[in-house]
Amino acid sequence: MPLYYDDDQAMLAETAQQFMAEEGAIAKQLRHWRDRDCKDGFGHGLWKQFAEMGFTGMLVGEDDGGLGMGHVEAGIVLENIGRNLTPSPFLSSSVLAATALKHGSDDLRGRWLPGLIEGEKVYTVAIDEGAKHRPETIACKAEKSGNGFKLSGKKDFVVYGASSEMIVVAARTSGSDSDADGITLFAVPQDASGMSHDSVRLVDSSMASHVTFEGVELDGDAVIGEVDGGREVLNAMLMAGRVGAAAEGVGVAQGAMDMTVDYLKQRKQFGKLIGEFQALQHRAAHLYSEVEIARAVTIKAAQLLDGGSEKADLMASVAKAKVAKAAGLAVKEGVQMHGGIGMTDEYDIGLYMKRDRALQEFLGDQYYHAGRVAEMSGY
Amino acid sequence: MSDLESFRVETREWLEANCPPEMREPVRDEGDVYWGGRNASFKNDAQKAWFEACREKGYTVPEWPKEYGGAGLSPAEGKVLRQEMARINARPPLSSFGIWMLGPALLHFGTEGQKQRFLNEIADGKIRWCQGYSEPGSGSDLVSMQTYGEDKGDHWIVNGQKIWTSYADEADWIFCLVRTDKQNKYQGITFMLFDMAGDGVSTKPIKLISGNSPFCETFMDDVKVPKSYGDDCPAYVGEINRGWDVAKYLLGHEREMISGAGGGDRTAAIGAAMKRNAGELDPVLRAELAQFDVDALSYAAMGEKFLDELKVGKGHPAQPNMMKYVGTELNKRRHELMMAAGGSRALEWESEETNGGKGARSWLRTKANSIEGGTSEVMLNVISKRILDLPGA
Numbered sequence: 228m229p230l231y232y233d234d235d236q237a238m239l240a241e242t243a244q245q246f247m248a249e250e251g252a253i254a255k256q257l258r259h260w261r262d263r264d265c266k267d268g269f270g271h272g273l274w275k276q277f278a279e280m281g282f283t284g285m286l287v288g289e290d291d292g293g294l295g296m297g298h299v300e301a302g303i304v305l306e307n308i309g310r311n312l313t314p315s316p317f318l319s320s321s322v323l324a325a326t327a328l329k330h331g332s333d334d335l336r337g338r339w340l341p342g343l344i345e346g347e348k349v350y351t352v353a354i355d356e357g358a359k360h361r362p363e364t365i366a367c368k369a370e371k372s373g374n375g376f377k378l379s380g381k382k383d384f385v386v387y388g389a390s391s392e393m394i395v396v397a398a399r400t401s402g403s404d405s406d407a408d409g410i411t412l413f414a415v416p417q418d419a420s421g422m423s424h425d426s427v428r429l430v431d432s433s434m435a436s437h438v439t440f441e442g443v444e445l446d447g448d449a450v451i452g453e454v455d456g457g458r459e460v461l462n463a464m465l466m467a468g469r470v471g472a473a474a475e476g477v478g479v480a481q482g483a484m485d486m487t488v489d490y491l492k493q494r495k496q497f498g499k500l501i502g503e504f505q506a507l508q509h510r511a512a513h514l515y516s517e518v519e520i521a522r523a524v525t526i527k528a529a530q531l532l533d534g535g536s537e538k539a540d541l542m543a544s545v546a547k548a549k550v551a552k553a554a555g556l557a558v559k560e561g562v563q564m565h566g567g568i569g570m571t572d573e574y575d576i577g578l579y580m581k582r583d584r585a586l587q588e589f590l591g592d593q594y595y596h597a598g599r600v601a602e603m604s605g606y
Numbered sequence: 607m608s609d610l611e612s613f614r615v616e617t618r619e620w621l622e623a624n625c626p627p628e629m630r631e632p633v634r635d636e637g638d639v640y641w642g643g644r645n646a647s648f649k650n651d652a653q654k655a656w657f658e659a660c661r662e663k664g665y666t667v668p669e670w671p672k673e674y675g676g677a678g679l680s681p682a683e684g685k686v687l688r689q690e691m692a693r694i695n696a697r698p699p700l701s702s703f704g705i706w707m708l709g710p711a712l713l714h715f716g717t718e719g720q721k722q723r724f725l726n727e728i729a730d731g732k733i734r735w736c737q738g739y740s741e742p743g744s745g746s747d748l749v750s751m752q753t754y755g756e757d758k759g760d761h762w763i764v765n766g767q768k769i770w771t772s773y774a775d776e777a778d779w780i781f782c783l784v785r786t787d788k789q790n791k792y793q794g795i796t797f798m799l800f801d802m803a804g805d806g807v808s809t810k811p812i813k814l815i816s817g818n819s820p821f822c823e824t825f826m827d828d829v830k831v832p833k834s835y836g837d838d839c840p841a842y843v844g845e846i847n848r849g850w851d852v853a854k855y856l857l858g859h860e861r862e863m864i865s866g867a868g869g870g871d872r873t874a875a876i877g878a879a880m881k882r883n884a885g886e887l888d889p890v891l892r893a894e895l896a897q898f899d900v901d902a903l904s905y906a907a908m909g910e911k912f913l914d915e916l917k918v919g920k921g922h923p924a925q926p927n928m929m930k931y932v933g934t935e936l937n938k939r940r941h942e943l944m945m946a947a948g949g950s951r952a953l954e955w956e957s958e959e960t961n962g963g964k965g966a967r968s969w970l971r972t973k974a975n976s977i978e979g980g981t982s983e984v985m986l987n988v989i990s991k992r993i994l995d996l997p998g999a
């Protein structure tokens with residue numbers, strides 16, 4: 228398979244780009260909701276529009292009413308989300324939760340998928356326990372109780388948690404905290420009693436919850452996949468989410484770079500356009516190279532994931548780490564090359580820096596993933 | 607089975623039958639690769655057998671048309687062949703500047719007569735070429751070059767000096783930039799082809815910091831270059847005074863080649879191998895290796911994307927400059943890390959254990975990667991100007 232978009236994908240890219248630039252624009256979404264102190268952190272109207280565009284259920288199988296597309300396609304949507312900093316539950320709902328639900332029973336899929344596809348409902352995932360992403364260790368417990376389970380523990384960085392109708396929770400059903408086995412995934416509905424959210428606004432204006440489960444009663448059909456066999460589903464979800472987050476990061480990097488390169492062509496100092504100074508040119512050219520490479524490895528990882536390759540896990544980590552480096556560079560160089568105006572709230576470049584910071588942490592930062600690359604490679 | 611899959615199966619079988627085990631060993635020194643030419647000799651029978659099998663099959667230049675010595679493979683088939691060769695670590699059967707540089711220029715700009723003659727000679731490993739661009743006063747600013755060809759009707763008399771001419775002392779012919787109009791900077795250069803065995807051409811090897819001397823000063827004193835080598839076979843590529851167009855086109859290929867975009871050693875991860883050699887890795891070195899591997903594996907994906915796009919004319923035409931910049935900087939970093947992981951053993955310059963200081967010499971040689979074929983700084987200038995469209999760059 229050649230490493231570029233085929234005709235259908237190129238068409239989707241064009242559609243997504245146009246749609247997001249219009250409907251998902253910074254002024255229309257990010258600033259709009261932020262400045263109104265919206266407690267969701269995103270607009271439900273846009274989510275409906277995502278559904279009309281066919282985005283919400285793009286990863287859902289055709290048998291379940293979705294489009295049965297792959298991660299290259301989801302990545303196309305995400306890159307445009309990133310470019311426009313569009314606040315949206317797409318990554319958490321349509322990529323992460325949707326990937327988990329693929330492993331769910333007919334009942335579970337029938338219960339949750341239609342709402343997602345219609346853009347009526349928003350879902351998320353609860354994986355992290357603590358400030359850093361360490362999914363190897365899961366302490367949150369689900370104990371057998373009657374026909375079902377009783378869930379207790381805490382989860383962090385549950386994005387859009389308070390607005391989500393359902394949360395996919397990774398919990399321990401046997402073994403000790405750092406065992407690979409003994410994990411089970413649950414689809415926990417919003418109204419489950421004993422679940423509480425401490426919802427906080429993050430640096431990028433998105434919302435995330437610290438979720439506490441205090442003996443939350445779940446019946447057996449809330450289990451996604453096999454009891455104690457959740458690690459596999461969790462890994463599938465993590466790969467999909469990481470590649471998705473990488474794709475969004477590529478968009479953030481590209482958006483920041485475009486803004487900056489534009490600015491270099493407008494701003495004059497010392498009687499010249501600042502883009503004439505070689506000191507800035509070389510840094511911009513270096514940045515361009517890094518962003519191109521980040522995009523290439525992200526598409527590669529998505530293709531491997533779609534092809535079911537055993538290399539997908541490694542390349543998902545490579546992509547997540549590489550994008551973090553490239554996007555981190557893009558936003559830092561972006562603010563610096565804008566000079567004083569780059570520090571202002573009025574100017575958008577700072578918003579890219581904030582979103583990048585949040586994405587860096589989501590599902591593992593570059594240090595986590597570089598370390599993972601080393602481990603998987605055997606050193 | 608699709609055509610491509612059956613091609614893969616056939617290729618695998620053919621390689622199995624024709625690539626001797628010795629030719630699947632890593633390349634240890636320059637003699638391990640066959641360069642062809644009038645004075646060439648094979649290092650061993652395996653090298654000869656491998657070269658001859660590939661020549662028969664057109665696999666010294668697999669994607670060139672059959673009538674010029676290639677196998678006429680499609681881009682997709684070419685990719686499969688490269689993948690299958692990489693899978694068994696097959697060495698290239700023939701290396702040369704003819705394959706990488708002159709060939710692509712002739713395929714693009716050459717006359718039918720030139721293609722018939724020169725491309726077949728290259729594919730068959732008969733003539734070894736070198737590249738005469740740089741001069742003592744003209745490196746990055748190549749277009750300022752002054753080697754001059756005086757028009758004498760049916761021939762030129764060429765005088766001047768080239769420098770850093772790789773393997774000039776072992777080459778048979780040179781493709782050489784010669785000024786043929788002193789009034790016209792860009793449109794006053796002719797891309798000439800001539801035999802270095804003729805009168806007036808001499809070379810003087812220059813020793814590199816790596817201790818090897820693969821490049822030379824090349825002197826031209828009243829060298830007579832005929833304008834034509836026969837029917838439909840001019841001694842220049844493209845048009846007279848339009849050699850800069852050819853040179854620019856070729857620089858793209860050179861940069862692509864030096865970039866290592868095709869994969870192989872230059873894009874591989876190294877952390878695991880370093881750990882095997884060094885035993886315990888210092889934790890900070892391990893972290894650096896991990897960061898390097900992230901960059902290397904990402905660059906490998908970029909190389910794949912770049913080549914895939916190149917074959918179908920997608921991608922920015924100045925993209926080889928980006929590939930060259932990143933690929934060479936990465937390769938330098940790779941060798942820095944290999945030296946660090948190698949410790950004092952890696953310092954040995956002549957010992958048998960280090961295969962004659964291979965690691966140290968390679969480490970030094972890679973420093974040239976970001977100079978030869980256009981420096982990193984020049985690549986960044988080109989990206990600024992042609993891709994980012996920055997002002998006054």
Ligand SMILES: Cc1cc2nc3c(=O)[nH]c(=O)nc-3n(C[C@H](O)[C@H](O)[C@H](O)COP(=O)(O)OP(=O)(O)OC[C@H]3O[C@@H](n4cnc5c(N)ncnc54)[C@H](O)[C@@H]3O)c2cc1C
Pocket residue numbers: 494495496497501504506507563564565566567568570
């Ligand atoms: C938080 C903050 C507080 C401040 N407080 C004060 C204050 O109290 N009083 C006051 O007077 N000012 C203040 N400033 C302004 C500050 O001094 C300017 O922002 C600074 O001098 C840069 O100028 P500029 O913002 O116009 O950027 P520009 O000069 O437009 O620079 C834009 C980019 O171009 C680069 N650039 C410009 N010229 C060249 C060149 N020749 N070669 C290479 N690169 C070049 C810059 O390095 C920068 O990356 C403050 C700024 C900030 C951010």
Ligand SMILES: Cc1cc2nc3c(=O)[nH]c(=O)nc-3n(C[C@H](O)[C@H](O)[C@H](O)COP(=O)(O)OP(=O)(O)OC[C@H]3O[C@@H](n4cnc5c(N)ncnc54)[C@H](O)[C@@H]3O)c2cc1C
Pocket residue numbers: 736737738739740741744745746747769770771772773821974977978979980981982983984987
């Ligand atoms: C191993 C090796 C093999 C080679 N083989 C060949 C060959 O076969 N045939 C051939 O013709 N040539 C060959 N070369 C020559 C090579 O192409 C030149 O060395 C190269 O183009 C740089 O020119 P220079 O050495 O004159 O450096 P200079 O151009 O003098 O550069 C010196 C420094 O200044 C920087 N610089 C120059 N201009 C700018 C600018 N505008 N902006 C910013 N920085 C700038 C450069 O990046 C460099 O760091 C080879 C070189 C090496 C090292």
